[in-house]
Amino acid sequence: MSRTTVTWTARLTILLAAVLLGIGLVAPCMRIVPHFGAYDSWVRLLRPSMGRTSEYSVLSGILTMIEQRHLGVGLVLLFFSCVFPTLKLAVMAWGVESLARGKRTGPLLQMAHHTGKFSMLDVLVLALIVIAIKGLPGSTEVQLGWGVWMFATSVVLSLLASILLHRLEQTRAADSSAIAA
Amino acid sequence: MSVTHSKAPAIMAAAVIGIVASIVGGVWWLRASPTTPAETIASTAPAAVLLDHDYYVFVRLVEFKPTKPNGARWDRGGDSGPDANAHISWRGNRIFKLPSRTDQLISTWDLFRVDIAKLITDGGKIDIESAINAPLVRVARGEAITIEVWDNDAMFSDVALNMSIPLADLREGRNDITPPASSGLARLQVILIDRQTPLPRRI
Structure with a gap:
């Protein structure tokens, strides 16, 4: 694959990842269908509000958590699920453009490489929430929404972009060595 | 020309942030209540009746x-x-x-x-x-x-x-x-x- 092809693939991958990340943050990712075991009918009769199906996106779930005064956990999740992936994609976009123009990438991109492993943390958190709620008694169901797939695809694309960026860096280093020689 | 050339990485980075922010902001703005989780208020999602029950x-x-x-x-x-x-x-x-x-x-x-x-x-x-x-x-x-x-x-x-x-x-x-x-x-x-x-x- 030529350097130009890799550059364009990286650009498109980052832009697509950004679009999917935006959708993934606000699209329905989790639908909680409460059940109350043998008492299901009674609970629905006496407290219909408890039987309502709730649908959350990543962002609305985090904001609900903050509203319910779980500020610390909420802010950590907000950073690692929303702010950090966006900044990481922005830094990678910066790096791709810099490398495309034969520039050095600088320490910011190195940091993005090192912190890349944290990008899976949000997926892990989602998985933990699902497992935790699936463990509730009364056959309460947690159904995953299409937002999860958007979000997960964005994470995979950002990993792919990271690989492409690394390849661009290697190409640039090889070019620099050839010029020096 | 050289100014545009040097600003390209920053523009690209800003575009990425802009894409995410505009999608999130747009969807959030379209919703009636921005801080309320998207509850399906109309649906109480009761279970369907079972045959022979x-x-x-x-x-x-x-x-x-x-x-x-x-x-x-x-x-x-x-x-x-x-x-x-x-x-x-x-x-x-x-x-x-x-x-x-x-x-x-x-x-x-x-x-x-x-x-x-x-x-x-x-x-x-x-x-x-x-x-x-x-x-x-x-x-x-x-x-x-x-x-x-x-x-x-x-x-x-x-x-x-x-x-x-x-x-x-x-x-x-x-x-x-x-x-x-x-x-x-x-x-x-x-x-x-x-x-x-x-x-x-x-x-």
């Missing part, structure tokens, strides 16, 4: 229209509201009659009804099952219940609703049924409760 059919509420379908008053020669009466039929049998309600446009019933006089004559003991203000039906494919609601007048009774409801169309929990436009009812609320719910323990 026994359920209590509890008529919780009926609401009469202000006048009869032909525009006449409910009370002949007066201005009183309708006296609500309701029957439930199943498999060709009238299986339950709800206690009458007098001069009400909206009539409601509670799930439990205790006959104090009978309670005293029975020695102060009550079988909880017998206090349930609803009949039992068994859900089978293709079967229906018929709910008949009428205004009981001294001289004539006016049928406000005679509606057949397929059991398979009902859900466990609350069912808000819209009566036909030609009927005298504006609203009908029916609650289905699984018989296997351990009733005495719950009470």
Whole structure:
């Protein structure tokens, strides 16, 4: 694959990842269908509000958590699920453009490489929430929404972009060595 | 040209942030309440009824229209509201009659009804099952219940609703049924409760 092809693939991958990340943050990712075991009918009769199906996106779930005064956990999740992936994609976009123009990438991109492993943390958190709620008694169901797939695809694309960026860096280093020689 | 060339990485990075922010902001703005989770408020997502399963059919509420379908008053020669009466039929049998309600446009019933006089004559003991203000039906494919609601007048009774409801169309929990436009009812609320719910323990 030529350097130009890799550059364009990286650009498109980052832009697509950004679009999917935006959708993934606000699209329905989790639908909680409460059940109350043998008492299901009674609970629905006496407290219909408890039987309502709730649908959350990543962002609305985090904001609900903050509203319910779980500020610390909420802010950590907000950073690692929303702010950090966006900044990481922005830094990678910066790096791709810099490398495309034969520039050095600088320490910011190195940091993005090192912190890349944290990008899976949000997926892990989602998985933990699902497992935790699936463990509730009364056959309460947690159904995953299409937002999860958007979000997960964005994470995979950002990993792919990271690989492409690394390849661009290697190409640039090889070019620099050839010029020096 | 060189200024544009040097600014390209920053523009690209800003574009990425802009894409994410505009999608999130746009969707958030489109929602009526930005900080409320997207709850499906209309849906109580009750479980579908199970075939060959026994359920209590509890008529919780009926609401009469202000006048009869032909525009006449409910009370002949007066201005009183309708006296609500309701029957439930199943498999060709009238299986339950709800206690009458007098001069009400909206009539409601509670799930439990205790006959104090009978309670005293029975020695102060009550079988909880017998206090349930609803009949039992068994859900089978293709079967229906018929709910008949009428205004009981001294001289004539006016049928406000005679509606057949397929059991398979009902859900466990609350069912808000819209009566036909030609009927005298504006609203009908029916609650289905699984018989296997351990009733005495719950009470």
